[in-house]
Amino acid sequence: MSDPTPEIPESGAREAVSRGRLVLVISLIVTLLISAGAGFIALKPSSVPVSTAGSTLAKCPANDNGICIASAAIEIAQDKGPAEGLSAVRILLESRPDLLQGCHIIAHEVGKRFLSTFGDGAIVPGNDWCSFGYYHGLLTSFGQDNVEGLVTYAYKVCSIIASTPSEDCMHGLGHASYEATGSLRDAMVFCEDLEAKFATTCADAVIMEDIFVSNNGRMMTAFSPTDCLSLANTSVQAGCARGLTAELSKQGLDLAGSCGVYKIKSIYNYCADGFGGSLAGNLLSGSGSATPAQMASCAGDTVCSTGFGWIAYMYQIDLNAIESVCREQMAGMYVEDCVESARAASKHEQIKG
Secondary structure: OOOOOOOOOOOOOOOOOHHHHHHHHHHHHHHHHOOOOOOEEEEOOOOOHHHHHHHHOOOOOOOOOOHHHHHHHHHHHHHHHHHHHHHHHHHHHHHHHHHHOOOOHHHHHHHHHHHHHHHHOOOOOOOOOHHHHHEEEEEEEEHHHOOOHHHHHHHHHHHHHHOOOHHHHHHHHHHHHHHHHHOHHHHHHHHOOHHHHHHHHHHHHHHHHHHHHHOOOOOOOOOOHHHHOOOOOOOHHHHHHOOOOOOHHOOOOOHHHHOOOOOOOHEEEEHHHHHHHHHHHHHOOOOOOOOOOHHHHHHOOOOHHHHHHHHHHHHHHOOHHHHHHHHHOOOOOOOOHHHHHHHHHHOOOOOOO
């Protein structure tokens, strides 16, 4: 049975330390803790003072995928609760440009470790910064030990943080299902059983998790556009198509090579959107390259240009800089689609650089 695939519009937007800065970050975090009544209160006999945990948090490096940040935030949260620990993380991210580029991965790590430490007490509304990475981490942590009940738990988390579960939150189910099964195809089964709007974002996340676990930025599983088309319905095929562009772009394929096989327009649009986002990630993160041919193929497509603008903003959290990137890299008839998408992303993201 083929479910209707959620549409992506053809045009318009979609929905990275100096001593002085270090002092500022420590000051901000300590101010937060004092205002919450923490001050210099010790956590537990085996722990450290909250002020020390705040200092440790401020000094965390940007190259450990959030392990230091998550550990220090837990020290704070064990005394004042998860909400205060998360507030300290957000202050840190907004004060450290070197962390912004990887903030989604950092938030994933915080979420995973908070659920392991606090259980359902870690489900704290109002922390959808860094593209819902914290909530994705909660779901991924749950998936490490649970296969049965995973979908129910995803709906539970996403319903607690908002009155109606969102696609952004349910994206975490794809990460969690891969964690639970250890298999790309088995994880896709979870996505296939969801309603269309969640099935697509779930499938995209399954591909992302396959890349995350490789530790080299490439997919663990050999998968092709044809394999995406073998999945159960068009919604899952669309999410697979979008996610797969992260791998195909690093293989050097252009837009046509990555997405041309998809004859259903809605699937093609998801793929083109993903290809633009993948090029932005490759260009701005230094994890890959974007060739002139790839950039030209994207600049000539409105959906691809839109995808580029959105993800480019999410990598740098600097609207002026990304508008310049759009005008330099997506120069062409759809350059304004790139710019408008970056502007929309800036309104969507809670973290501000």
